[in-house]
Amino acid sequence: MPGAKGTESAVRLRGAGRRRLLAAVRRMRGPEGGSAGGPRVVSARSALGLRGGGGSGTGGARTPRARQSVGRRVLTAAALEPGGRRESALRVPASRPWAAAAGRPGMAFMEKPPAGKVLLDDTVPLTAAIEASQSLQSHTEYIIRVQRGISVENSWQIAGLSLPLPPKKLIGNMDREFIAERQKGLQNYLNVITTNHILSNCELVKKFLDPNNYSANYTEIALQQVSMFFRSEPKWEVVEPLKDIGWRIRKKYFLMKIKNQPKERLVLSWADLGPDKYLSDKDFQCLIKLLPSCLHPYIYRVTFATANESSTLLIRMFNEKGTLKDLIYKAKPKDPFLKKYCNPKKIQGLELQQIKTYGRQILEVLKFLHDKGFPYGHLHASNVMLDGDTCRLLDLENSLLGLPSFYRSYFSQFRKINTLESVDVHCFGHLLYEMTYGRPPDSVPVDSFPPAPSMAVVAVLESTLSCEACKNGMPTVSRLLQMPLFSDVLLTTSEKPQFKIPTKLKEALRIAKECIEKRLIEEQKQIHQHRRLTRAQSHHGSEEERKKRKILARKKSKRSALENSEEHSAKYSNSNNSAGSGASSPLTSPSSPTPPSTSGISALPPPPPPLPPPAAPLPPASTEAPAQLSPQAENGVSRGALLSSIQNFQKGTLRKAETCDHSAPKIG
Incomplete structure (x- = not known):
């Protein structure tokens, strides 16, 4: 410029x-x-x-x-990493994008990943807040603070956002009032993006808000891995990449074909490792290669599967009808994820019989996996393939890879949803809501449900998505199968389920499942503590709370002033009493025994004095008086009464004392 x-x-x-x-x-x-x-x-x-x-x-x-x-x-954009x-x-x-993105150098397919590689959880929400703005020559830059999750340490800043967003001005667009107004509109725009479940997981949004962690071109990385795979498996051939048909940033899809069967179409999926990958490399590769042997009427069969230490490749048959989500949204399977599901033209749920049949089939396969001890946790409408009138589950490999769930940002808010079985039940509630109403819920928990085709549907939704269910815990899959919505559904299938997992791998799966649940519990604990702290800070900073604190501060200052004055008066009265007793003490001497002073006895009678010496009764009178006053104060005599008696004291009411002074010198 x-x-x-x-x-x-x-x-x-x-x-x-x-x-x-x-x-x-x-x-x-x-x-x-x-x-x-x-x-x-x-x-x-x-x-x-x-x-x-x-x-x-x-x-x-x-x-x-x-x-x-x-x-x-x-x-x-200019970014500052959390580490400084x-x-x-x-x-x-x-x-x-190639002008700024620093792509990761390509690796051979069987090459190990870098030792210091960080496995990110892409479902952790990003929040963006505009902190300030500055005018530079002919344009305005807005300083955006982006935070990853709830930790303030995982925050950085991006400077210089220039987007054609309303309101716009041609003249006077550098005025301070206009910049402030535009900043508010831009903040609302960012809030809409970061709170939308689909938009917030979009690769473009992640790359703009978090360029340090999302600078790599994962399509090129996937192509490198796939090309290395084809060197050892020459019978497969890539037809075309299926761009952005899924929501995951680190998972890519390619349309495939077999060279000797050119008309058949298959789908190859490549996925990177996730943050919950706890299996050893050996167990991981063995379990991935076991997936093609899994036979179940409600699991979509895997044609080929292989893995290395950093990623997996799986091949399945391509289905022209698409997934259950494609049926709900009337979408084409090959279209990008945002185009298919972000803003549907028509919102319409499925028929009651479809809801009952599909729901029963999905629950049956979940029960099968739970009984086998195989962790899943990735149920949503895009992971359910439609094969005629049969639902078949997809992506069993996700839990082995350690990938985060699509609904993780929802169930991580509730501490009672802390096992993969309860996660599957909660995700089934999301899926049932989407099948019933044709759209996902606006927020979870759901306070009230719109009218449904049957009250039996609402009963299942309340047991999985209501505030009470999220607070107290999820029902089991067996309990859902017994509910009226699914108990009368008859399933006709002749295929016998088969999925043999060796005992050693079952133990590895159990340990990995416990580790996944442990990380989830720790994350839920941090979110709960952060929510409590935020609630306390907002309550402490509210206008009503400020007024209460001011009133309490005034009362406290008045009370402390009153206590100080009372203490001062009490000290003054004690000094007077001690002065009075000290004035009468010279009247008695060891050489001339005299009766004790009547001034001390008139206030509080002392105990009987001892016989010798005669001067002994006076000290008990002065020491016994405060000893007798303290029980009275404990019995309810207030300091106010003491103050009033001191203030109303009249010196003239004292009786004169007559003494015989024999100590005067005699002049003979």
Whole structure:
């Protein structure tokens, strides 16, 4: 841009321009890629031309039209990792992701993953909040704070968001009031994206909000792995990649065919490891290779399966009808996930008989897996394949890979859903809701359910999605099978289930299942503590609570002032009493025994004095008085009464004392 300073630079991406771009980045990062001033956010920005098919512009000044196109299509981002390492993200057109994405170098299929590789849970929600804005020459940049999950430590900042969002102005768009108004609208836009269950898991959203963890091109990585696989298995051939048909970022699909059977179509799925992979490499590969031997009328059969230490490849037959979710949303199986399910044109649930039949079939296969000790936890409508009028479960390998569940952000909020069996039942509630109403629930738990084709459907939904169910725990699969909605469904199938798992692998599955549940319980505990802390902070910062604290502070200050005055008065009265007793003490001496003073006896009568010496009764009078006052105070005599008696004291009411002074000198 004209007049750009600091980190602004205009570069081209052709020929030597690429080298200049890298040199500019090195200059902006400084020596050793850091600075002595501690961690800070650095925005490395490059103004790139957007001509026609994506060609670069000149390195000099740009026309206003060229600047406008850059502002519309260019995303500016600079990220700071939680560990404090400074990162610089280039400003690149959205149509050229390769200009900024740093792809992971390709690995051979049987090569081990890097030792320090971090396995991320992609279902952890990202939250974005606009913290500030700044005006730079002819545009405005908004500072966004992005946080991963509930931990404040897993937060970073992205600077420079330029999106064509309303409200817009051509004149006066640098006014402070307009920028504040636009910032509110932009914050609402971000809130909608990050709270939408499908949009928040979209790869584009993850890459924009979290470029450090999602910079790799997983399609290219999958192609490298698949190509290495085809070297050892030449009978398979790739027809085309099925782009974004699933919701997982690290799972890719390819349409396949067998060379000697060119008309048959198959689907190859490649998936990376997840954060819940606790099986050893040997047990993991053995279990993956066992999947083709699993025969069940309600499990979609695996044609071929293989695995290495970092990923898996599975091949299944391609089904033109698609999944149960495709049936509900009237979608085509090959379309992208967002296009199919994010904003359906028509919302309509299934018929009651379909709900009963499909629900019973799904519960039967869940019971089969639970009895076998095989962990699942990945039930949703896209993982149920339709084969005629039969539902068949997909993706048994997900739990072996340690992939997070589609509904993890829901059931991780409830501490009673802490086993994979209860997770399956809760996910079945989501699936049943979607089959009944044609859409997922707006929020969980569900307070009230819309009218359903049958009250028996509502009864099952209440047992899995209601507030009481989420608070007290899920029913078992056997209990759901006994409910009226499914108990009268007759299943006609002649196929006998077969899935033999060796005893050693069963023990490995049991240990892995316990580890998965342990991580879930720990995450639920952290979320619960964070929720309590947030609730306490919001309550403490409310206006009503502030008023209460002010009133309590005033009362406390008044009470402390009153107590201080009472203590001062009590000290004053004690000093007077001690002064009175001290004045009468000189009247008695060992040489001249005299009766005790009547002033001390008139207030509180002392016990009988001892015979010798005669001066002994006076000290008990002074020491016994406070000893007798303390029980009275304990019996309910308030300090106010003591203060009033002191204030109403009249000196004239005292009786004069007559003494015979024999100590005066005699003059003879």
